[in-house]
Amino acid sequence: MSISFPKELADRKQWICWRLEPNTKDGKDSKIPYNPLTGRKASSTNPNDWSTLDDAIAAKEQYLYTGLGFVFAKGGGLVGVDIDHCRDKNTGELNDTAKAILERFPSYTEISPSGTGLHIFYKGEMPAKGNKNTKTGVEMYTHSRYFTMTGDPLPGTPDSIAEDNGALAWIHDNYIKSKKRSGKSKKNRKNYKLEPLTDEEILEKARTAENHKEFNLLWEGKWQEAGYPSQSEADIALCCMLAFWSGKNKEQMDRLFRKSGLFREKWDTVHHASGATYGQETLDKAIEVTENVYSRESESVIFEHEGRYYRTRGESVYPITNFIIQPVEMIVSDDETQMTADLVTTRDEIYRQTFMTTDFNNIQKFKNILNRRTISLGYFGSEGDLELLKGYISEMEWVRKTGVKALGIYEHGGRMVYVSTDGAIEAGGSIVEDIVQLDKYKSITTDILIFEPLTKEQLIMLGEWLLSYNEPIKTVSVMARVAGCFIKPHLKNQASSFLIYCLSENKAAEKVIHWSGLFCRYFHAVKSARLHRLLHLH
Known part of the structure; x- marks a missing residue:
């Protein structure tokens, strides 16, 4: 295998392998790092999982990994700049961002495995906090991450790594540093008006809400199956639901009801001496008795910014953590879920933590887990904020596995596999990646997975x-x-x-x-x- 890298990279024991593996959640491929010597998953924060370039190349050839990876080590004096979607795969043309950086500060640059991105290396240190800007597509890392390496240098760029002569600060200021937050008080934040839900949005939300079964039956006109003794009572029930989602918009409620299976000629029949129809009376009554209404402002949002998680509630924005979460793996069993993640503080400290679903039941449990090994991890939100954070975390891109409680043999995916806390194998000696024993139930250990097979x-x-x-x-x-x-x-x-x-x-x-x-x-x-x-x- 003929691959050449700058000596500044090749001589370091910071190499791993990686493999493209499907994400069971969305079907997309994820780049999973592996230890070249053990064949087990590698961590970008554990030097024991890294090896020499020669070892990584040999493992790639022998075990058919997708590619090689270089891990940035804390205090290693190297910084990597990753620019996504900046290169035309067919023509090689670069976008304005990549051109500006390389023309001003040329250094060793590789074309990413996709052919559409670039990895640029500099000797130096991170100039400030914050390492990613999704709008510009530029990221910057100095530790706890790895680059997928191709050995395919960008034509016209140096074959060695340049010293930082102001490059990193300039790149950070122009392409990474957030321009959104100024640190001013909430009173100075820009006010904005939230648009009401459209008809389509109301139906989409109502059909997936907590009471969606009842709504769907009423919407289809199946009021008997919904448990109502008369259709009139079903009419008022559906109108109350529409009042909630529409913000008591009578015109919108009427328009939607006419599309439902409950609509009948009686709706437009005059039902009162005042000339009001049955439909108008029903809508008025629903509006009168409906106390709470939905608003987009009630959709609280959790978002990440400058190494913290924030919550928005209406026009209020406040931090709820001093760390962010980098997913490692999620192990799902029949009755509980185990999540392992790297928690990175605002001071770039990294702590690996394992959570169970019950750890999110209340604030005290969650804080106990955070404080198990350090006092550097802080949570400042409410019970409601914690529930939102749990939902936010669950939507991250996790490597998902099936979890079992006891070490032993299981039927999995139509085959028999042996499972331990270190992994699993099937008949024929093949490694099974998507099932493992939960750490919580690790009462005995075994070396079966590392023994040489008997002849x-x-x-x-x-x-x-x-x-x-x-x-x-x-x-x-x-x-x-x-x-x-x-x-x-x-x-x-x-x-x-x-x-x-x-x-x-x-x-x-x-x-x-x-x-x-x-x-x-x-x-x-x-x-x-x-x-x-x-x-x-x-």
């Missing part, structure tokens, strides 16, 4: 030793346990009990011999190398 000859020898052991009561127990590791999951699917079956009626030896035969045939059938490692556990 056929070693397995036969082990069997001979086991069968020649002169204490049958121990031999039988061991054989029963070994066979059970592989047979029990199948029996479990059939609601059978392996132990009861084997040990009932004083026929333990006979049953063990029977199941051991099946066990041996199972090994032969799957031709598994790594599953043989299970013998080491027992």
Whole structure:
């Protein structure tokens, strides 16, 4: 593999591999970092996961990783500038931002794997806080991140990394520093008027709201199924819902009701001496009894700015944390979720934390987790803010996995896999990435995933030793346990009990011999190398 990098990069032990893997949430591919030596997922904050360039190249070729990555280390004296979507893939033409930076401060520059972005390296330190501006597409990193490396330099740029001679401060001031917030009081913030919901927006929100089932039935005219004794009562119920979403806009309520399945000729029938129709009376009554209405201002927003999370409520804006969250992985089980993330403070301190869903139940629980290892992490919001923050966090791009409580063999994705807190393998020795044991339930450990597989000859020898052991009561127990590791999951699917079956009626030896035969045939059938490692556990 012929790849060349500047000596300033090639000589550092800050290299990893990465692989494109589908995100189960949105189907898009994510760049997942890997340790070249162990084959396990790597962290951009743990130097033990990094290796030399030669090791990374060898691992890429041997294990077919998508590419190489260079990690920026704290205090390493290097800064990377990432410019997204700045290059035409076909013509090589650069946008104005990339041209301005490279013409003023040329340095070693690589074309990104997509062909549409650039990675520029400088020797120096970050000039200020804040490292990303989505409007300009420019990002700047000095630690805790990695660049996907191609070894494909941009034509016309230097083959070495330039010293910072004002470049980083200029780039930060012009393309990263936020121009929005001035630090002035809330009184000086610009007022704005929020537009009411359109008909389409009202229907979209009502159909997904907490009472959406009732709304959908009423909207379709199925008032009996919605539990109303008469259609008139159903009419007023639907109008109250429309009053809430429209802000009591009578004209809009009338327009929407006429599109519903409850609309009938009676709606336009004069129903009062004043000349008011049944529909007008129904709308007026709904407006009268509806106390609260929806407003776009009630849609509180959580957003990230300058290393904090803020909440907006109406025209109010206030910080609720002194950190931001960088997702690592989310493990979802039947009844709980475990999230591991790097929490980066406003002072660029990084703390890896693992949360369970119950940690967001109240402020005290959440703060206890934050303060478990440090006093540097702060949360300043209310219970309501915490609920919004939880929703914001859940929408981040997580590497999602299935979680199990106990170490052992499971049926997953139509195949049998062995699962531990370190990962999982399937028959044939292949690594299974999307299932793992939850850390919370880690009571015993195992080295199965790192053992060298037993050869056929070693397995036969082990069997001979086991069968020649002169204490049958121990031999039988061991054989029963070994066979059970592989047979029990199948029996479990059939609601059978392996132990009861084997040990009932004083026929333990006979049953063990029977199941051991099946066990041996199972090994032969799957031709598994790594599953043989299970013998080491027992």
